[in-house]
Each structure stands twice: as C-alpha cells, then as structure tokens.
Amino acid sequence: MKVWAKTASAVMLAGTVFVGGFGGLGLGADSGRAYAAEAVNVVRNVISVNGVGEISVSPDIAYLSIGVQTQGKTAVAAQKENAQAMDKVNKLLKATWGINEKDIQTVQFSVQPNYSYSEEGGQQLKGYTAYHTLSVAYRDLSKIGQLLDAAAGAGANSIDNVRFTVENPEKYEEEVIAKALANAQMKANAVAKAANRQLGSLLNVSLENAQPPVFYQEVAVSKAADSTGANTAVEPGQITVDTRLSAQYEMN
Numbered sequence: 396m397k398v399w400a401k402t403a404s405a406v407m408l409a410g411t412v413f414v415g416g417f418g419g420l421g422l423g424a425d426s427g428r429a430y431a432a433e434a435v436n437v438v439r440n441v442i443s444v445n446g447v448g449e450i451s452v453s454p455d456i457a458y459l460s461i462g463v464q465t466q467g468k469t470a471v472a473a474q475k476e477n478a479q480a481m482d483k484v485n486k487l488l489k490a491t492w493g494i495n496e497k498d499i500q501t502v503q504f505s506v507q508p509n510y511s512y513s514e515e516g517g518q519q520l521k522g523y524t525a526y527h528t529l530s531v532a533y534r535d536l537s538k539i540g541q542l543l544d545a546a547a548g549a550g551a552n553s554i555d556n557v558r559f560t561v562e563n564p565e566k567y568e569e570e571v572i573a574k575a576l577a578n579a580q581m582k583a584n585a586v587a588k589a590a591n592r593q594l595g596s597l598l599n600v601s602l603e604n605a606q607p608p609v610f611y612q613e614v615a616v617s618k619a620a621d622s623t624g625a626n627t628a629v630e631p632g633q634i635t636v637d638t639r640l641s642a643q644y645e646m647n
Contacts, residue, residue, distance in 0.1 A: 441598065442586050442644045446579025448571040449637040454559035457539055457631065461488075461546050462503070462528030462553035470506045470523045477525035480550035487549040488531060492542060498532035528553060534562075540627040559631050571638050576600060579642040587646050595645025602640050 463480045467473030488494045506525045512518050533542060536559075543554055561567065580597075587594040 440595075440646045442583045442594070442646050444579045444582040444586070444642055444644075446575040446577070446582070446640050446642055447637065448573065448575030448578060448639075449635060450567065450571050450574065451633045451635055452561060452567055454536065454561055454631050454634050456532060456534050456560055456562045457536055458558040458560070459531040459533055459539065459543065460502075460528060460553075460555040460557075461531055461543070461551045462526065462555070463551055464553050465525045466509075466522055467525070468522050470508075470525075473523040473525040474506050477527050481527050481529075483549045484529070484546055484551050487545060488529075491545070494531060494533065500530045501527065502530045503528040526553070528555075536631045539629045539631075543627045543629070557629055559634060561634065564636075567636055568638075571636050572602075572640065575638050575640045576642065579640065580644070583642070583644045587644075590646070593647040595647045597642065597644055599643040600640060601642075602638075 461484065463477055463484060465473050465477040465480060467476055485499070488499060489496065504527050506523055508523055509521045510518050511521050533539060539557060547554065579600075580594075584594050
C-alpha cells in the first residue's frame, strides 16, 4: 500500500482529547458538546474524490501461446505422438530462433478421454487427446508472425493468442500515478468551486483499494489465407496503461 497523508484526522482526534480533558477540569457537558461539534465540522470540510490516470506506451515483449494437440486410441499413444511433435517445436524455438530456455514455459499439459454417445450404444470411449501448451516470451516484435508460421510448420496446431506487454513496467508507474492524482485534484477543484469554497491542502492519497496499473493487451492471431502466401499478421500497436486512486483534500 502506498499512502501519503497529512493528519487531518489528528485535528478531529485532538478535539476529542480536549473534550475529555476539559470535562476533567469541570467545564461541564455543554463544553464537551461544543468541542464535539467542532470536530464534526472538521470532518465535513473534507472532499473525497477518485482519480484516473492513463497513458499509452509501446510494448517491448510478447508472450505467445504455442501448443500441440494430438489424438490416439490410448492415452499412451496420444501422449507419445504429442511428445514427438512438441520436441520438434522446442528445437525450432531454441535452435533456429535462439529463444532462451528460461523464456519457454509449459502452461498446460493434459491427456483426456474422448467419448461419443448414442441412444443405442450409450457412452463409448473413442480415444484420447493430449494437450501441451507453451508460453513463449519473445522480444523481436517485428518477427512474431514469422515465428508463429514456423512453429505451425514444425507441428504446433494450437496457437491461441499473443499478449503484448512491457518487461519493466515500474518506469511507467510514476507517470500514470501523477496523471491520476492530477485528475483527482481537478475533480476536487470542481467540487469546491460548485460549493463556493476554496480547495485547501491535499490530506491523503491512497492506492490501497485502487486498480493497479495495467500493462498488457491480448490480441487474437490472424492467419492469412494460404492462397495468398502471406505470413500471419500480428500487430503490437500500443498498450493503454491506467490506474485509479482515491484522494482527500481540505475545503476552505
């Protein structure tokens, strides 16, 4: 949690302490009520607003979903065929495209039975399907389409999406938070003006319950028609980075 605070609540707390203190000095219940009312007025002079910040940045890394699905009469047969196809895909990624082993991660692996159903025969086992999907981090965004085409040629028959993001998002956090705070101040100014008051000091800024900065977008893979001889088209575009925060201001 990131919080910057000016202790407005301390004003209210001090008022409460004085109520108890003066009561002990024998000033009576009326004095206590007067100080309590003053504390309530302090709370009423606070404007609470939400701020939204947004910037657009160019991605510098993509995560590709590349997988193989195979069929077999038995689970062993389906898995064996899948392993052979995936071995070819792995060799292509590492040897031909120079992708580091640490940038290749298995995100799904399963072998599942396939059934058919008929009124006469009921449910019958028809065979098995093996699934193996990799998440591949790739940084040369201009060659993503070529890489996906090469993977398909090596046996990958399940290519779902491409997720574009930035590898070091921390360098954008300060900018997007500054925009969100500026947006919050603009709203607080509008509230104060509408109430014929003046906006005072910033009391509190909280990211505790805010939406964290978003640093990615997913795009579907668009495969060009085979008759054209064109490559798979994948365009990185730009990423919209946004965040939200809450802020409190004094109202004079």
